[in-house]
Amino acid sequence: MAADRDSRRETAWRLLRDLIGQSGIRLSNRCPRCGGDHGPVELEGAAVTASVSYAAEWAxxxxxxxxxxxxxxxxxPEVDTRRDRAGLDGVLGAGSASARDWVRVEAALKADRRGLRIEPGAVHILGGTGTDQGAGxxxxxxxPGRADAVLGWDLTGPPGILVSAALARIESADA
Structure with a gap:
């Protein structure tokens, strides 16, 4: 848990280094579009891929x-008064959407590595509906633009926080 944007990022970077457990790893997250520090996590010197998200005070x-x-x-967050007041209708295409729908779509787009350069409403989630929602x-x-489906899971997060993770096969340039 961290208090502000900078400390959440420091917490995330520390967690990644601790979990990987090897020295000499370089972390960056340069946005491919604008160069800001909010792009996909890149790890140099490690045989893993990584992703980071922030919700409330959590990394x-x-x-x-x-x-x-x-x-x-x-x-x-499961409850966000500003988001809930504005609603998610139309955010993921026609119709209504939930915060759970959003975390699934964003996890899939992060795994795809193109992020929000892909229209979130064009992503179709299959499965995980009805009684099959929530952690597990x-x-x-x-x-769009992928030959294969991105696999995803809903995870148990901190209290009041929805978490989803996804895994996308790396597609070759000829795919």
């Missing part, structure tokens, strides 16, 4: 072996 990280694919994680549910996401 959430996910790791996967590089050969498994690219990992994405998203976390959002598995789902798949169809992301």
């Amino acid at each position: 959430v990280v996910a790791l996967a072996p590089a050969e498994a694919g690219s990992v994405g994680v998203d976390a959002e 549910a598995s789902w798949r996401a169809r992301v």
